[in-house]
Amino acid sequence: MKREFFSAPLDLKCVKVTDRFWGREQETVRTQVIPYQWEALNDRVEGAEPSYCMHNFRAAARLLEKKRALGSAFRAPTYTDRGFQQLPDDPAHPDPDRFYGFVFQDSDFSKWIESVAYSLAQHPDSALEAAADGAIDVVCAAQHESGYLDTFYLLNGMDRAFTNLRDHHELYCFGHLAEAAVAYYQATGKDKLLRAACRFADCIGAHFGPEGGAKGYPGHEVAEMALVRLYEATGEEQYLRLSRFFLDQRGTQPHYFDQEARERAAYEGKPFRQDGDPQRYAYHQAHLPVREQSEAVGHAVRAGYLYAGMADVAKRTGDEALYAACRRLWDSVAGEKLYITGGVGGTVHGEAFSYPYDLPNDSAYSETCAAIALVFFARRMLEISPEARYADVMERALYNAVPAGMGLDGKSFFYVNPLEVVPDSCRRDQRLAHVEPVRQKWFGCACCPPNIARLVSSVASYAYTENGDTLWTHLYLGSSLTKRVGKRALRLEMETDMPWQGCARMSIRTDGPVDCTLAFRIPGWCRRAAVTAPEGIARTDREGYCYLSGTWRDGDAVALDFDMEVRFVAANPRVREDVGKAAVVRGPITYCAEEADNGRDLHLCRLDPAGRGQVRVDMEDVLGFPLAALRVPAWREVPSPPGDELYREYAPPALERMTLRLIPYFAWANRGEGEMRVWLRV
Numbered sequence: 001m002k003r004e005f006f007s008a009p010l011d012l013k014c015v016k017v018t019d020r021f022w023g024r025e026q027e028t029v030r031t032q033v034i035p036y037q038w039e040a041l042n043d044r045v046e047g048a049e050p051s052y053c054m055h056n057f058r059a060a061a062r063l064l065e066k067k068r069a070l071g072s073a074f075r076a077p078t079y080t081d082r083g084f085q086q087l088p089d090d091p092a093h094p095d096p097d098r099f100y101g102f103v104f105q106d107s108d109f110s111k112w113i114e115s116v117a118y119s120l121a122q123h124p125d126s127a128l129e130a131a132a133d134g135a136i137d138v139v140c141a142a143q144h145e146s147g148y149l150d151t152f153y154l155l156n157g158m159d160r161a162f163t164n165l166r167d168h169h170e171l172y173c174f175g176h177l178a179e180a181a182v183a184y185y186q187a188t189g190k191d192k193l194l195r196a197a198c199r200f201a202d203c204i205g206a207h208f209g210p211e212g213g214a215k216g217y218p219g220h221e222v223a224e225m226a227l228v229r230l231y232e233a234t235g236e237e238q239y240l241r242l243s244r245f246f247l248d249q250r251g252t253q254p255h256y257f258d259q260e261a262r263e264r265a266a267y268e269g270k271p272f273r274q275d276g277d278p279q280r281y282a283y284h285q286a287h288l289p290v291r292e293q294s295e296a297v298g299h300a301v302r303a304g305y306l307y308a309g310m311a312d313v314a315k316r317t318g319d320e321a322l323y324a325a326c327r328r329l330w331d332s333v334a335g336e337k338l339y340i341t342g343g344v345g346g347t348v349h350g351e352a353f354s355y356p357y358d359l360p361n362d363s364a365y366s367e368t369c370a371a372i373a374l375v376f377f378a379r380r381m382l383e384i385s386p387e388a389r390y391a392d393v394m395e396r397a398l399y400n401a402v403p404a405g406m407g408l409d410g411k412s413f414f415y416v417n418p419l420e421v422v423p424d425s426c427r428r429d430q431r432l433a434h435v436e437p438v439r440q441k442w443f444g445c446a447c448c449p450p451n452i453a454r455l456v457s458s459v460a461s462y463a464y465t466e467n468g469d470t471l472w473t474h475l476y477l478g479s480s481l482t483k484r485v486g487k488r489a490l491r492l493e494m495e496t497d498m499p500w501q502g503c504a505r506m507s508i509r510t511d512g513p514v515d516c517t518l519a520f521r522i523p524g525w526c527r528r529a530a531v532t533a534p535e536g537i538a539r540t541d542r543e544g545y546c547y548l549s550g551t552w553r554d555g556d557a558v559a560l561d562f563d564m565e566v567r568f569v570a571a572n573p574r575v576r577e578d579v580g581k582a583a584v585v586r587g588p589i590t591y592c593a594e595e596a597d598n599g600r601d602l603h604l605c606r607l608d609p610a611g612r613g614q615v616r617v618d619m620e621d622v623l624g625f626p627l628a629a630l631r632v633p634a635w636r637e638v639p640s641p642p643g644d645e646l647y648r649e650y651a652p653p654a655l656e657r658m659t660l661r662l663i664p665y666f667a668w669a670n671r672g673e674g675e676m677r678v679w680l681r682v
Contacts, residue, residue, distance in 0.1 A: 006315065007383050007465035007472060010481060012121040012187070015460040019478035021499060024625070025403065025456045030119045032410035033453045037112050038131065040442045040449075048442035050091065052100035053108040054135070056151035059097050060142035063155065079157025084167065085444070099155035102445055104169035104220070106151055109139060110176035111450030113193070117183035118457030129188060136184070136193045147199035149177065162207055163264060166219040166257040166284065171246075174200050175222035175305075182233045183458075194233065201230055205242050216256045217246040219284055221302050224309025225376070228316060244313050247322070250306075251289040255281060283350050291321045294328040296337055296353045300345030300365070301447075303329075303353065304373025311380035323384065330381060332356075333374065334393050340569065340583050340678065341404070341590050341665050342397030343417050345370045348434045357574040361420035361679055363431055368405030368414060368448040371397045372455050379462050382474060386465075388544020391474040392524040394462060398455075398475070399499050399588045403666035406452050408625045412439035413449045414669075419592075419678040421669075437673050470517040472545065476504045476560075488514045490552065499588045500619065500628045502526065502564035508556040517549040520560060525587055528563040562587075566615040566630060568607060568682070581679040582607055584632060586617070590665045591630055595674030597661035602677040604637040605660060609682055622663065623670055630662040634680075 017023055036045070043050040067074040085102045088094035116132045119125070143149045144158065150170045153161040162170060174197075181197035184190065204223075208214050218224070227243035230236070249256065258274070265272040281287040282297040285306050296303055307329050314323040336356035338344060343366030346354035351365050378394035381387075405414045416434055423437040442449065463475040471483045471490075476498040483490045488510065496504035506518065522529045522544055533539065534557070537550040548558060564587040571578035584591040584607070593602050611633025620629045638654040660680070668676045 007467045009461035010464045014482045016480040028410040029453045049444040057142045060151045060154040077157040079160035103152045106173040107176040110180040114180040114183045115453035117187040121187040140196045147203035149200045165216045171218035171223040172220040175226035178226040178230045217249045221306040225312045228312040296332040300370035308376040341400040343401035364418045366417040371401035395588045400590045407439045408670045421676045472519045485516045502562035504560040506558040513551045519545045519547045526562040530561040532559040582682045591662035592665045592678045596671045606635040606681045608633040632660045634660040
């Protein structure tokens with residue numbers, strides 16, 4: 001596959017984020033989230049569920065030290081299955097030598113380190129770097145002589161390592177470790193964690209492979225794209241081959257997960273019983289070989305990570321069939337299974353994609369990590385083919401579903417992101433038991449908080465990609481960046497007030513003329529766009545991007561003006577939940593109504609389509625966060641008096657005029673518990 005537009009993200013060291021929106025988010029992550037999460041990983045957050053993450057690494061390090069001290073007299077633990085989540089009998093006094101938490105608890109450390117790495121690339125901090133170095137020392141001290149590094153088996157017995165890929169997340173934990181190791185090496189130049197990740201990868205490669213190795217693949221994907229990143233950082237081809245091997249094995253028959261289950265049953269002296277659930281393979285995206293898949297199914301986070309890995313391997317190996325599958329799967333997600341907030345995953349059952357156009361609002365799962373996985377997938381598709389449709393979805397998720405997962409204070413989090421909430425229903429309706437009307441301090445299964453932190457800290461790598469002579473701007477965020485073309489350097493300054501205003505300006509500084517192309521996305525939400533470039537610069541429009549090519553000189557600038565009108569958006573009528581309703585959108589921001597502004601019974605409120613031109617946009621401050629709120633003409637039904645009959649003869653409801661105050665969806669649930677609704681009756 002030879003494509004003219006292959007690109008890669010800009011090195012984060014070449015970009016300085018100055019954006020008011022993302023700069024504030026990054027500063028919150030740097031000063032609040034990263035320190036807070038380190039406390040959480042060490043079980044020092046009062047009132048939060050313990051993590052046990054660093055507890056496990058310290059326990060594993062002590063075990064290995066004991067092995068070195070005793071030599072041949074050491075008796076390693078023999079594996080005993082203690083369940084998917086292990087908790088101490090006495091939470092106040094956990095056994096210092098036991099594993100606790102979920103089987104994937106190690107990954108919390110890795111995502112924290114990755115966040116630290118991106119933060120250090122933007123804001124050098126010797127104290128934070130020293131803390132990270134100390135944490136890395138603890139983790140590396142826990143690594144087995146074979147290179148294996150997963151505390152669940154290190155502490156519970158390594159004799160059964162790699163025997164339950166479907167459920168026990170060793171390859172998932174490796175994937176996050178590799179991602180973190182590469183990020184930390186690129187940010188600091190320190191390779192201790194990178195060497196540990198390579199040793200673990202080599203251990204995995206010795207166990208799995210086409211020539212005599214086991215034919216397994218991850219139950220929870222992430223290793224696929226992590227191995228590609230490890231390959232790019234080290235130049236070691238075996239890591240790219242291992243990633244492709246895992247992709248090639250997925251969905252082949254006989255199903256590997258059945259084989260390992262049969263082998264476990266034989267080992268335990270139990271009869272093997274075939275799981276009768278026809279969706280058991282789809283949950284893991286293992287129902288078909290990856291090149292034959294066309295519908296996004298199963299666990300939404302796993303799916304997004306898999307699709308990102310598929311795109312990575314397709315780009316680097318020229319695999320056209322794999323790339324075609326990526327395009328089909330993208331169309332399935334974006335065309336049939338995407339919430340207007342950029343969230344994905346319509347059902348709590350399996351935290352999964354539902355069937356096409358099934359997008360319930362109150363029972364939506366829409367896990368924060370799933371929106372993040374979609375962002376990963378989108379950027380990788382942009383690297384292969386810069387089409388604005390990928391960036392439009394990426395932008396929607398980044399400004400809505402992703403930041404909604406974290407409170408404005410950086411110390412409270414959502415796992416699930418519904419589009420409609422009535423707190424009493426969440427408490428009473430078993431169907432909504434997974435929905436929290438307020439953010440939580442932490443989670444025992446804490447995948448989402450550190451995932452948000454690492455994405456926010458690295459957002460510049462999603463805004464820009466480059467190849468030799470072209471720079472693509474996918475997202476508009478205030479930033480200073482350097483683009484090298486041959487021996488010359490362009491120093492670029494992006495000024496914008498996105499997402500609140502639709503204007504942007506790219507200023508150029510250079511020591512001499514530079515021949516290159518600057519490509520700017522025309523957002524899909526914009527109906528009228530104006531792009532002004534210097535004389536002599538040629539313009540070509542292609543796939544939603546404006547390409548400006550020619551000789552750039554010191555002092556040149558590009559001005560962009562995107563119309564940012566308030567829109568009432570309707571869903572496809574096959575989305576049954578949203579028939580007769582509209583969502584209010586302005587630029588990349590999706591809005592919602594909250595009880596704090598509009599009172600209870602939001603289901604009685606109706607937008608007034610005739611009043612669209614009278615919507616007022618006001619810059620306001622919500623808990624120290626500047627944002628654009630809307631005041632929208634609307635009607636409210638006059639409710640029946642209390643004690644009225646349950647049913648009655650139909651009559652048109654009485655309506656009274658009102659003005660709805662709408663705030664960005666990401667900012668909801670920061671002012672106490674209350675109702676919230678994105679889709680409003682019309």
